[in-house]
Amino acid sequence: MACTLENHRREVSGLLAEKFASLPAQVLPVASAQLLGRITAADLSAALPIPAFTNSQMDGYAARSADLAQASEQHPVSLPLGLTAAAGDPQITLEPGTVSPVMTGAMIPLGADTVIPVEHSVEGAFGTLVRAGEGTPSGKATFTAPGPVGRFIRPAGQDLAAGALVAAAGTRLTPTMIGAMAxxxxTDVPVVSQPRVLVCTTGNELGDSERSGLGAGQIPDANSPMLAAVLRGYGALVDTERFPDDVSALHDALLKTAADFDLIITVGGISAGAYEVVKDTLAPMGADFHSVAMQPGGPQGLGSIGSTPVLCFPGNPVSSFLSLELFLAPVLRAVAGMPEPLPERAELAQSVASPANKHQVRRAMLQDGKIHVLDPGSHMVHDLARADALVHIPVGTEELAAGSMIEFWRMHV
Known part of the structure; x- marks a missing residue:
């Protein structure tokens, strides 16, 4: 008796839960090109406040508000210039009764509590500027309005205090979060390691079209590049191997390499025919093979080699793709901190038939606001490439009429 799609999904999640939960942390520099999209493995707290020090929001004059309290159009106030504060300079001290030219991002001079934009001075521009160590400043600046306390000053820690939480464990790192951490x-960011996955395609029918071409009765291996691309999109590190229908070769290769991976996926060789190389190899090692009440992708298998989980998908490309999306993708999305896709609803463009005893998953295209369901064949690779949506027709439903509202999930988003 076939198990349900939901039951097999739970079996897969259970098999992978312990292995993926124990993925170790990897420490990357905050400027690493590998950091984008990764998941933090620990809480990260600020080593510095943001801003790191109290600084000027404007190019202007740092002043004491009390020295400008009486300034007006009728009674301008002129104050001698002190030293200039430029971005990156050490903090200087503002002497009472003077103003210091200050540049955007520069440390506010000790004693200053307001900044007057340079264009708001009577002169409208800086005169001769003298920084610390360059001599004695001269000249003056004139103002016709007071400078309110705190105006155009960015206090240290205004955005984030030192020691405050920047990113909690489990945060998916965006460009802006990387900027906040920097x-x-x-400087160093612990992230969850990416799962290492080996994809093994099997079958004498798979030729090596890149090297020696295809022999009689052979086809290109579409599954390796397709599944590897899907897995990499979910943050996995992927190797691929291709095996003929040779139980001994597959057995020895899997035993030799299993410990190097967090997951092995086999493709093909698990149905009810002869020469089912994966079933013949892994069943004696304790793997379970059964039928899931779904179409396409009914034959499924799962087991372990040592501590490495093994998922066994059917060989037809549509079936293998859907197997990955339905059973493995939810686990990988959780590891990668990706949200689950949400269903949408649209009107069926045509009537759709489905086997009453199977959960059918159909590729579809969203056109003009309607869902156009494509052929169910599991060998229709180009149809799969054209599709931009999946629809699920549950067990017990034999037909849906044109015009019915149906849930669909977008692909490739």
Whole structure:
């Protein structure tokens, strides 16, 4: 008796849960090109406040508000210039009764509590500027309005205090979060390691079209590049291998390499025919093979080689793709911190028939606001490439009429 899609999904999740939960942390520099999209493996706290120090929001004059309190159009206030504060300079001290030219991002001079934009001075531009160590400043600046306390000053820690949480464990790192970590003084970032996955395609019918061409009765291996691309999109590190229908060769290769991977996926060789190389290899090692009440992709298998989980998918490309999307993708999305896709609803463009005893998964195209369901054949690789949506027709449903509302899930988003 076939198990349900939901039951097999739970079996797969259970098999992978312990292995994927124990993926070790990897520490990457905050500037690493590998950091984008990764998942933090620990809480990360700010080493520095943001801003790191109190600084100027404007190019202007740092002043004491009390020195400008009486300034007006009728009674301008002129103050001698002090030293200039440029971005990157050490903090200087503002002497009472003076103003210091200050540049955007520069440390606010000690004693200053307001900044007057340079264009708001009577002169409208800086005169001769003198920084610390360059001599004695001269000249003055004139103002016709007071400078409110705190105006155009960015206090240290205004955005984030030192020691505050920047990113909790389990955060998926976006470009802006990477920027926040760098700004807060974090230099090394612990992230969850990417799962290492080996994809093994099997069958004498798979030729090596890249090297020696295809022999009689052979076809290109579409599954290796397709499944590897899907897996990499979910953050996995992927190797691929191709095996003929040779139980001994497959057995020895899997035993030799299993410990190097967090997951092995086999493709093909698990149906009810003869020469089912994966079933013949792994069943004696304790793997379970059964039928899932779904179409396409009914034959499924799962087991372990040592501590490495093994998932066994059918060989037709549509079946293998859907097997990955239905059973493995939810686990990989959780590891990668990706959200689950949400269903949408649209009107069926045509009537659709489905076997009453199977959960049918159909490729579809969304056109003009309607869902156009494509052929169910598991060998229709180009149809799969054209599709931009999946629809699920549950067990017990034999037909859906044109115009019916149906849920669909977008692909490739």
């Amino acid at each position: 700004a807060s003084g974090i």
